[in-house]
Amino acid sequence: MIAEALERASHPVEQATAHAAASAGSHGTEIPELANWISLINHRLADSAFVAWLHHWEDLAFSLLVGLMLCAISWLYARKPSMVPRGPQNLLELLVESIDQSVQGILGKAGRRYTPFIGTLFLYILLMNLSVLIPGMKSATSRLNTTLGLALVVFCHVQWIGIKSRGFLKYLDHLAGSPRDAVGWTLIPLMFPIHLLGEIVKPMSLSLRLGFNVFAEDVLLAVLVGLGLSAGLLLHLPVGLPLQTFVVPLVLIFSTVQALVFSLLSTIYIALLLPHEAHH
Amino acid sequence: MPPILQLDVQQIISQAISFLILLWVLKRFAWRPLLSMLDQRRERIDQDLAQAAAKKEELTRLEEDYRKRLAAIDQEARLKIQEAVQEGKQVAMEIQGQARVAAQNILAKAQETVEMELSKAKVTLRDQVVEMTLEALERMLRKKLDAQTDRLLIEASLEELEQQQSTKTS
Numbered sequence: 001m002i003a004e005a006l007e008r009a010s011h012p013v014e015q016a017t018a019h020a021a022a023s024a025g026s027h028g029t030e031i032p033e034l035a036n037w038i039s040l041i042n043h044r045l046a047d048s049a050f051v052a053w054l055h056h057w058e059d060l061a062f063s064l065l066v067g068l069m070l071c072a073i074s075w076l077y078a079r080k081p082s083m084v085p086r087g088p089q090n091l092l093e094l095l096v097e098s099i100d101q102s103v104q105g106i107l108g109k110a111g112r113r114y115t116p117f118i119g120t121l122f123l124y125i126l127l128m129n130l131s132v133l134i135p136g137m138k139s140a141t142s143r144l145n146t147t148l149g150l151a152l153v154v155f156c157h158v159q160w161i162g163i164k165s166r167g168f169l170k171y172l173d174h175l176a177g178s179p180r181d182a183v184g185w186t187l188i189p190l191m192f193p194i195h196l197l198g199e200i201v202k203p204m205s206l207s208l209r210l211g212f213n214v215f216a217e218d219v220l221l222a223v224l225v226g227l228g229l230s231a232g233l234l235l236h237l238p239v240g241l242p243l244q245t246f247v248v249p250l251v252l253i254f255s256t257v258q259a260l261v262f263s264l265l266s267t268i269y270i271a272l273l274l275p276h277e278a279h280h
Numbered sequence: 281m282p283p284i285l286q287l288d289v290q291q292i293i294s295q296a297i298s299f300l301i302l303l304w305v306l307k308r309f310a311w312r313p314l315l316s317m318l319d320q321r322r323e324r325i326d327q328d329l330a331q332a333a334a335k336k337e338e339l340t341r342l343e344e345d346y347r348k349r350l351a352a353i354d355q356e357a358r359l360k361i362q363e364a365v366q367e368g369k370q371v372a373m374e375i376q377g378q379a380r381v382a383a384q385n386i387l388a389k390a391q392e393t394v395e396m397e398l399s400k401a402k403v404t405l406r407d408q409v410v411e412m413t414l415e416a417l418e419r420m421l422r423k424k425l426d427a428q429t430d431r432l433l434i435e436a437s438l439e440e441l442e443q444q445q446s447t448k449t450s
Binding site: 080096211 | 282283287292295296299301307309313318321
Protein backbone atom coordinates (compact mmCIF):
# COMPACT_ATOMS: atom_id res chain seq x y z
CA MET A 1 0.00 0.00 0.00
CA ILE A 2 2.70 2.49 1.03
CA ALA A 3 4.78 1.75 -2.04
CA GLU A 4 1.74 2.24 -4.24
CA ALA A 5 0.90 5.56 -2.57
CA LEU A 6 4.46 6.79 -2.95
CA GLU A 7 4.40 5.87 -6.60
CA ARG A 8 1.13 7.75 -7.08
CA ALA A 9 2.46 10.75 -5.20
CA SER A 10 5.54 10.91 -7.35
CA HIS A 11 3.55 10.94 -10.58
CA PRO A 12 3.71 14.30 -12.44
CA VAL A 13 -0.08 14.65 -12.62
CA GLU A 14 -0.30 14.33 -8.87
CA GLN A 15 2.33 17.03 -8.55
CA ALA A 16 0.36 19.36 -10.75
CA THR A 17 -2.79 18.98 -8.70
CA ALA A 18 -1.00 19.30 -5.39
CA HIS A 19 0.97 22.39 -6.52
CA ALA A 20 3.78 21.58 -4.16
CA ALA A 21 4.25 17.95 -4.57
CA ALA A 22 7.50 16.11 -4.85
CA SER A 23 8.59 15.42 -8.37
CA ALA A 24 10.75 12.55 -9.38
CA GLY A 25 10.22 12.34 -13.07
CA SER A 26 10.48 15.89 -14.35
CA HIS A 27 14.20 15.65 -15.02
CA GLY A 28 14.30 11.93 -15.51
CA THR A 29 16.30 11.26 -12.35
CA GLU A 30 15.66 9.38 -9.14
CA ILE A 31 16.15 12.44 -6.95
CA PRO A 32 12.82 14.01 -5.86
CA GLU A 33 12.36 17.73 -6.34
CA LEU A 34 9.62 20.23 -5.55
CA ALA A 35 7.53 21.28 -8.50
CA ASN A 36 7.56 24.94 -9.53
CA TRP A 37 5.25 26.93 -11.79
CA ILE A 38 7.55 26.59 -14.80
CA SER A 39 7.90 22.83 -14.41
CA LEU A 40 4.10 22.59 -13.99
CA ILE A 41 3.54 24.55 -17.21
CA ASN A 42 6.10 22.33 -18.89
CA HIS A 43 4.15 19.25 -17.82
CA ARG A 44 0.94 20.73 -19.16
CA LEU A 45 2.35 22.18 -22.38
CA ALA A 46 5.29 19.91 -23.11
CA ASP A 47 4.97 20.44 -26.88
CA SER A 48 5.39 24.23 -26.77
CA ALA A 49 8.84 25.38 -27.88
CA PHE A 50 8.57 28.53 -25.74
CA VAL A 51 7.69 26.51 -22.65
CA ALA A 52 10.57 24.15 -23.35
CA TRP A 53 12.91 27.13 -23.71
CA LEU A 54 11.54 28.66 -20.49
CA HIS A 55 11.98 25.33 -18.71
CA HIS A 56 15.59 25.17 -19.92
CA TRP A 57 16.25 28.65 -18.48
CA GLU A 58 14.09 28.29 -15.37
CA ASP A 59 17.01 28.79 -12.95
CA LEU A 60 17.81 32.12 -14.57
CA ALA A 61 14.11 33.02 -14.55
CA PHE A 62 13.82 32.41 -10.82
CA SER A 63 17.05 34.27 -10.07
CA LEU A 64 15.82 37.15 -12.24
CA LEU A 65 12.56 37.18 -10.27
CA VAL A 66 14.53 37.51 -7.05
CA GLY A 67 16.71 40.19 -8.64
CA LEU A 68 13.64 42.10 -9.82
CA MET A 69 12.18 41.93 -6.34
CA LEU A 70 15.39 43.39 -4.90
CA CYS A 71 15.39 46.10 -7.57
CA ALA A 72 11.76 46.95 -6.81
CA ILE A 73 12.43 47.19 -3.06
CA SER A 74 15.48 49.40 -3.72
CA TRP A 75 13.53 51.62 -6.10
CA LEU A 76 10.59 51.99 -3.73
CA TYR A 77 12.26 52.38 -0.37
CA ALA A 78 15.98 53.13 -0.78
CA ARG A 79 16.22 55.42 -3.79
CA LYS A 80 15.46 58.63 -1.87
CA PRO A 81 15.97 57.85 1.80
CA SER A 82 14.77 60.43 4.29
CA MET A 83 16.88 61.72 7.16
CA VAL A 84 14.24 60.47 9.60
CA PRO A 85 13.65 56.84 8.57
CA ARG A 86 10.09 55.51 8.42
CA GLY A 87 8.57 52.13 7.66
CA PRO A 88 10.62 49.76 5.48
CA GLN A 89 13.54 52.21 5.38
CA ASN A 90 14.26 51.29 9.01
CA LEU A 91 14.65 47.62 8.11
CA LEU A 92 16.75 48.39 5.03
CA GLU A 93 19.04 50.67 7.02
CA LEU A 94 19.44 48.04 9.71
CA LEU A 95 20.37 45.48 7.05
CA VAL A 96 22.73 47.81 5.21
CA GLU A 97 24.46 48.97 8.39
CA SER A 98 24.87 45.39 9.68
CA ILE A 99 26.43 44.27 6.39
CA ASP A 100 28.62 47.37 6.23
CA GLN A 101 29.88 46.80 9.77
CA SER A 102 30.60 43.13 9.05
CA VAL A 103 32.58 44.02 5.92
CA GLN A 104 34.43 46.83 7.69
CA GLY A 105 35.12 44.46 10.58
CA ILE A 106 37.07 42.23 8.18
CA LEU A 107 38.52 44.76 5.71
CA GLY A 108 38.82 47.83 7.91
CA LYS A 109 37.49 51.27 7.05
CA ALA A 110 38.68 50.92 3.43
CA GLY A 111 36.28 47.98 3.15
CA ARG A 112 33.34 50.38 2.75
CA ARG A 113 33.89 50.39 -1.04
CA TYR A 114 33.32 46.59 -1.16
CA THR A 115 30.12 46.69 0.95
CA PRO A 116 27.76 46.98 -2.06
CA PHE A 117 29.35 43.94 -3.75
CA ILE A 118 29.33 41.75 -0.63
CA GLY A 119 25.91 42.99 0.48
CA THR A 120 24.30 42.36 -2.89
CA LEU A 121 25.87 38.91 -2.98
CA PHE A 122 24.49 38.14 0.48
CA LEU A 123 20.96 39.40 -0.16
CA TYR A 124 20.76 37.78 -3.60
CA ILE A 125 21.89 34.38 -2.35
CA LEU A 126 19.73 34.59 0.79
CA LEU A 127 16.56 35.39 -1.13
CA MET A 128 17.31 32.72 -3.75
CA ASN A 129 17.88 30.16 -0.97
CA LEU A 130 14.64 31.11 0.77
CA SER A 131 12.51 31.32 -2.36
CA VAL A 132 11.96 27.55 -2.21
CA LEU A 133 9.66 28.15 0.75
CA ILE A 134 7.22 30.04 -1.49
CA PRO A 135 4.94 27.56 -3.28
CA GLY A 136 5.67 27.48 -7.02
CA MET A 137 9.13 28.99 -6.60
CA LYS A 138 12.51 27.31 -6.80
CA SER A 139 15.90 28.00 -5.28
CA ALA A 140 18.08 28.99 -8.21
CA THR A 141 21.07 28.35 -5.93
CA SER A 142 20.24 24.65 -5.90
CA ARG A 143 21.93 24.48 -9.32
CA LEU A 144 25.67 24.72 -9.85
CA ASN A 145 25.02 26.85 -12.94
CA THR A 146 23.87 29.64 -10.64
CA THR A 147 26.49 29.21 -7.94
CA LEU A 148 29.31 28.87 -10.48
CA GLY A 149 28.08 32.03 -12.16
CA LEU A 150 28.35 33.82 -8.81
CA ALA A 151 31.75 32.21 -8.19
CA LEU A 152 32.93 33.47 -11.58
CA VAL A 153 31.94 37.02 -10.61
CA VAL A 154 33.62 36.68 -7.22
CA PHE A 155 36.81 35.29 -8.81
CA CYS A 156 37.02 38.09 -11.41
CA HIS A 157 36.17 40.78 -8.84
CA VAL A 158 38.70 39.53 -6.29
CA GLN A 159 41.48 39.26 -8.88
CA TRP A 160 40.63 42.73 -10.19
CA ILE A 161 40.80 44.12 -6.66
CA GLY A 162 44.18 42.38 -6.21
CA ILE A 163 45.58 43.88 -9.43
CA LYS A 164 44.13 47.32 -8.67
CA SER A 165 45.32 47.50 -5.09
CA ARG A 166 48.78 45.92 -5.52
CA GLY A 167 49.64 46.78 -9.11
CA PHE A 168 50.02 44.15 -11.83
CA LEU A 169 53.66 43.23 -11.11
CA LYS A 170 53.11 42.90 -7.37
CA TYR A 171 50.00 40.87 -8.10
CA LEU A 172 52.09 38.48 -10.22
CA ASP A 173 54.71 38.52 -7.45
CA HIS A 174 52.01 37.48 -4.98
CA LEU A 175 50.85 34.67 -7.28
CA ALA A 176 54.47 33.53 -7.68
CA GLY A 177 54.77 33.20 -3.91
CA SER A 178 56.76 36.46 -3.42
CA PRO A 179 60.20 34.97 -4.32
CA ARG A 180 63.06 36.80 -2.59
CA ASP A 181 65.90 34.28 -2.84
CA ALA A 182 67.27 31.67 -5.25
CA VAL A 183 65.02 28.93 -3.89
CA GLY A 184 61.97 31.14 -4.30
CA TRP A 185 62.85 32.02 -7.89
CA THR A 186 63.51 28.36 -8.64
CA LEU A 187 60.11 27.35 -7.29
CA ILE A 188 58.17 29.88 -9.41
CA PRO A 189 57.14 27.29 -12.07
CA LEU A 190 55.65 25.23 -9.24
CA MET A 191 54.27 28.01 -7.04
CA PHE A 192 52.61 30.08 -9.75
CA PRO A 193 50.22 27.34 -10.97
CA ILE A 194 49.52 26.29 -7.38
CA HIS A 195 48.60 29.85 -6.35
CA LEU A 196 46.56 30.40 -9.50
CA LEU A 197 44.76 27.12 -8.92
CA GLY A 198 44.20 28.15 -5.31
CA GLU A 199 42.61 31.41 -6.45
CA ILE A 200 40.31 29.49 -8.81
CA VAL A 201 39.48 26.79 -6.29
CA LYS A 202 38.51 29.24 -3.55
CA PRO A 203 35.34 30.60 -5.21
CA MET A 204 34.66 27.22 -6.79
CA SER A 205 34.59 25.60 -3.35
CA LEU A 206 32.16 28.34 -2.27
CA SER A 207 29.88 27.56 -5.19
CA LEU A 208 29.99 23.78 -4.59
CA ARG A 209 29.28 24.21 -0.87
CA LEU A 210 26.36 26.55 -1.52
CA GLY A 211 24.92 24.55 -4.43
CA PHE A 212 24.98 21.17 -2.74
CA ASN A 213 23.69 22.49 0.60
CA VAL A 214 20.71 24.21 -0.98
CA PHE A 215 20.10 21.24 -3.25
CA ALA A 216 20.11 18.96 -0.21
CA GLU A 217 17.60 21.26 1.56
CA ASP A 218 15.33 21.22 -1.47
CA VAL A 219 15.54 17.44 -1.74
CA LEU A 220 14.74 17.13 1.97
CA LEU A 221 11.71 19.37 1.54
CA ALA A 222 10.63 17.41 -1.54
CA VAL A 223 10.95 14.09 0.27
CA LEU A 224 8.91 15.36 3.20
CA VAL A 225 6.24 16.82 0.90
CA GLY A 226 6.09 13.45 -0.91
CA LEU A 227 5.80 11.61 2.38
CA GLY A 228 3.08 14.01 3.52
CA LEU A 229 1.12 13.43 0.31
CA SER A 230 1.54 9.67 0.64
CA ALA A 231 0.35 9.79 4.24
CA GLY A 232 -2.62 11.90 3.15
CA LEU A 233 -3.52 9.35 0.50
CA LEU A 234 -3.17 6.50 2.96
CA LEU A 235 -5.41 8.28 5.46
CA HIS A 236 -7.86 9.28 2.67
CA LEU A 237 -7.37 12.98 3.42
CA PRO A 238 -8.19 15.64 0.78
CA VAL A 239 -4.71 17.18 1.23
CA GLY A 240 -1.32 15.83 2.25
CA LEU A 241 0.09 16.13 5.75
CA PRO A 242 2.38 19.18 6.03
CA LEU A 243 5.40 17.21 7.22
CA GLN A 244 7.82 19.71 5.61
CA THR A 245 6.76 22.32 8.20
CA PHE A 246 9.09 20.70 10.73
CA VAL A 247 12.19 21.37 8.61
CA VAL A 248 11.22 24.92 7.57
CA PRO A 249 13.08 26.44 10.57
CA LEU A 250 16.14 24.41 9.57
CA VAL A 251 15.83 25.65 5.99
CA LEU A 252 15.62 29.23 7.28
CA ILE A 253 18.76 28.78 9.37
CA PHE A 254 20.78 26.90 6.74
CA SER A 255 19.80 29.33 3.99
CA THR A 256 20.99 32.26 6.07
CA VAL A 257 24.17 30.47 7.12
CA GLN A 258 25.01 29.50 3.53
CA ALA A 259 24.47 33.06 2.30
CA LEU A 260 26.63 34.35 5.17
CA VAL A 261 29.38 31.82 4.49
CA PHE A 262 29.49 32.65 0.78
CA SER A 263 29.58 36.41 1.32
CA LEU A 264 31.93 36.42 4.32
CA LEU A 265 34.40 34.02 2.66
CA SER A 266 34.32 36.24 -0.43
CA THR A 267 35.17 39.16 1.87
CA ILE A 268 38.05 37.18 3.31
CA TYR A 269 39.33 36.38 -0.19
CA ILE A 270 39.32 40.10 -0.91
CA ALA A 271 41.17 40.70 2.36
CA LEU A 272 43.80 38.09 1.43
CA LEU A 273 44.53 39.83 -1.86
CA LEU A 274 44.57 43.36 -0.49
CA PRO A 275 47.93 44.75 0.64
CA HIS A 276 48.29 44.20 4.39
CA GLU A 277 48.32 47.92 5.29
CA ALA A 278 45.03 48.42 3.44
CA HIS A 279 42.98 46.52 6.02
CA HIS A 280 44.90 47.14 9.21
CA MET B 281 22.96 12.71 -13.97
CA PRO B 282 21.42 14.68 -11.06
CA PRO B 283 20.05 18.06 -12.17
CA ILE B 284 22.52 19.94 -10.00
CA LEU B 285 25.41 18.56 -12.03
CA GLN B 286 23.96 19.46 -15.43
CA LEU B 287 26.41 22.26 -16.21
CA ASP B 288 25.78 24.77 -18.94
CA VAL B 289 28.36 27.44 -19.74
CA GLN B 290 25.71 29.74 -21.22
CA GLN B 291 23.68 29.58 -18.03
CA ILE B 292 26.77 30.17 -15.88
CA ILE B 293 27.67 33.28 -17.87
CA SER B 294 24.03 34.44 -17.91
CA GLN B 295 23.85 34.10 -14.14
CA ALA B 296 27.09 36.08 -13.80
CA ILE B 297 25.76 38.83 -16.07
CA SER B 298 22.41 38.97 -14.29
CA PHE B 299 24.23 39.32 -10.98
CA LEU B 300 26.39 42.14 -12.38
CA ILE B 301 23.26 43.96 -13.62
CA LEU B 302 21.63 43.50 -10.22
CA LEU B 303 24.81 44.74 -8.54
CA TRP B 304 24.80 47.87 -10.71
CA VAL B 305 21.13 48.58 -10.01
CA LEU B 306 21.39 48.02 -6.27
CA LYS B 307 24.60 50.02 -6.05
CA ARG B 308 22.94 52.90 -7.86
CA PHE B 309 19.56 52.85 -6.14
CA ALA B 310 20.13 51.23 -2.75
CA TRP B 311 23.67 51.01 -1.45
CA ARG B 312 24.93 54.48 -2.36
CA PRO B 313 21.83 56.40 -1.15
CA LEU B 314 21.50 54.38 2.05
CA LEU B 315 25.21 54.38 2.95
CA SER B 316 25.56 58.10 2.24
CA MET B 317 22.40 58.74 4.24
CA LEU B 318 23.80 56.73 7.16
CA ASP B 319 27.05 58.72 6.95
CA GLN B 320 25.19 62.02 6.77
CA ARG B 321 23.04 61.07 9.72
CA ARG B 322 26.09 59.96 11.71
CA GLU B 323 27.84 63.27 10.94
CA ARG B 324 24.72 65.22 11.80
CA ILE B 325 24.27 63.39 15.08
CA ASP B 326 27.95 64.00 15.91
CA GLN B 327 27.56 67.69 15.08
CA ASP B 328 24.33 67.97 17.05
CA LEU B 329 25.87 66.25 20.04
CA ALA B 330 28.92 68.51 19.86
CA GLN B 331 26.66 71.56 19.58
CA ALA B 332 24.54 70.34 22.47
CA ALA B 333 27.66 69.83 24.60
CA ALA B 334 28.97 73.29 23.68
CA LYS B 335 25.60 74.86 24.45
CA LYS B 336 25.40 73.02 27.73
CA GLU B 337 28.86 74.25 28.63
CA GLU B 338 27.92 77.80 27.65
CA LEU B 339 24.71 77.49 29.65
CA THR B 340 26.65 76.38 32.71
CA ARG B 341 29.06 79.26 32.24
CA LEU B 342 26.18 81.75 31.85
CA GLU B 343 24.41 80.31 34.87
CA GLU B 344 27.56 80.69 36.92
CA ASP B 345 28.00 84.22 35.59
CA TYR B 346 24.41 85.15 36.43
CA ARG B 347 24.74 83.62 39.87
CA LYS B 348 27.84 85.73 40.51
CA ARG B 349 26.11 88.82 39.16
CA LEU B 350 23.04 88.19 41.30
CA ALA B 351 25.24 87.73 44.34
CA ALA B 352 27.06 91.01 43.55
CA ILE B 353 23.74 92.82 42.98
CA ASP B 354 22.39 91.43 46.23
CA GLN B 355 25.48 92.53 48.11
CA GLU B 356 25.34 95.98 46.49
CA ALA B 357 21.64 96.33 47.32
CA ARG B 358 22.29 95.37 50.92
CA LEU B 359 25.07 97.96 51.17
CA LYS B 360 22.88 100.63 49.58
CA ILE B 361 20.04 99.87 51.97
CA GLN B 362 22.42 100.12 54.91
CA GLU B 363 23.79 103.39 53.55
CA ALA B 364 20.26 104.71 53.05
CA VAL B 365 19.29 103.73 56.57
CA GLN B 366 22.36 105.47 57.95
CA GLU B 367 21.69 108.52 55.82
CA GLY B 368 18.05 108.55 56.91
CA LYS B 369 19.03 108.38 60.55
CA GLN B 370 21.50 111.20 60.05
CA VAL B 371 18.91 113.34 58.23
CA ALA B 372 16.39 112.63 60.96
CA MET B 373 18.89 113.69 63.62
CA GLU B 374 19.71 116.86 61.68
CA ILE B 375 16.00 117.67 61.28
CA GLN B 376 15.43 117.05 64.97
CA GLY B 377 18.36 119.35 65.87
CA GLN B 378 17.11 122.04 63.52
CA ALA B 379 13.59 121.75 64.90
CA ARG B 380 14.91 121.97 68.43
CA VAL B 381 16.92 125.10 67.61
CA ALA B 382 13.95 126.65 65.80
CA ALA B 383 11.66 125.91 68.73
CA GLN B 384 14.14 127.48 71.17
CA ASN B 385 14.41 130.52 68.91
CA ILE B 386 10.63 130.86 68.73
CA LEU B 387 10.36 130.53 72.52
CA ALA B 388 13.07 133.10 73.08
CA LYS B 389 11.41 135.49 70.66
CA ALA B 390 8.06 135.02 72.35
CA GLN B 391 9.56 135.69 75.76
CA GLU B 392 11.30 138.76 74.42
CA THR B 393 8.04 140.00 72.92
CA VAL B 394 6.18 139.39 76.16
CA GLU B 395 8.81 141.26 78.09
CA MET B 396 8.70 144.12 75.63
CA GLU B 397 4.91 144.32 75.81
CA LEU B 398 5.10 144.20 79.60
CA SER B 399 7.59 146.99 79.80
CA LYS B 400 5.50 148.98 77.30
CA ALA B 401 2.42 148.43 79.43
CA LYS B 402 4.29 149.50 82.55
CA VAL B 403 5.44 152.69 80.85
CA THR B 404 1.94 153.41 79.60
CA LEU B 405 0.50 152.75 83.02
CA ARG B 406 2.95 155.05 84.69
CA ASP B 407 2.24 157.77 82.15
CA GLN B 408 -1.46 157.40 82.69
CA VAL B 409 -1.04 157.40 86.50
CA VAL B 410 1.03 160.54 86.18
CA GLU B 411 -1.51 162.16 83.89
CA MET B 412 -4.40 161.28 86.15
CA THR B 413 -2.55 162.38 89.22
CA LEU B 414 -1.78 165.64 87.55
CA GLU B 415 -5.41 165.95 86.47
CA ALA B 416 -6.61 165.23 89.99
CA LEU B 417 -4.22 167.78 91.37
CA GLU B 418 -5.38 170.25 88.81
CA ARG B 419 -9.00 169.73 89.84
CA MET B 420 -8.07 169.97 93.46
CA LEU B 421 -6.28 173.13 92.96
CA ARG B 422 -9.09 174.55 90.84
CA LYS B 423 -11.75 173.98 93.42
CA LYS B 424 -9.60 174.70 96.44
CA LEU B 425 -11.95 172.83 98.56
CA ASP B 426 -11.41 171.00 101.79
CA ALA B 427 -9.46 167.96 102.54
CA GLN B 428 -12.54 165.83 102.36
CA THR B 429 -13.27 166.97 98.90
CA ASP B 430 -9.67 166.47 97.82
CA ARG B 431 -9.78 162.95 99.05
CA LEU B 432 -12.96 162.22 97.21
CA LEU B 433 -11.54 163.67 94.03
CA ILE B 434 -8.38 161.56 94.26
CA GLU B 435 -10.33 158.36 94.91
CA ALA B 436 -12.67 159.14 92.02
CA SER B 437 -9.60 159.59 89.80
CA LEU B 438 -8.06 156.31 90.97
CA GLU B 439 -11.31 154.41 90.29
CA GLU B 440 -11.46 155.90 86.87
CA LEU B 441 -7.88 154.81 86.31
CA GLU B 442 -8.59 151.21 87.43
CA GLN B 443 -11.60 151.03 85.12
CA GLN B 444 -9.47 152.14 82.22
CA GLN B 445 -6.81 149.58 83.19
CA SER B 446 -9.34 146.73 83.36
CA THR B 447 -10.83 147.61 79.94
CA LYS B 448 -7.34 147.66 78.43
CA THR B 449 -6.33 144.29 79.80
CA SER B 450 -9.60 142.67 78.72
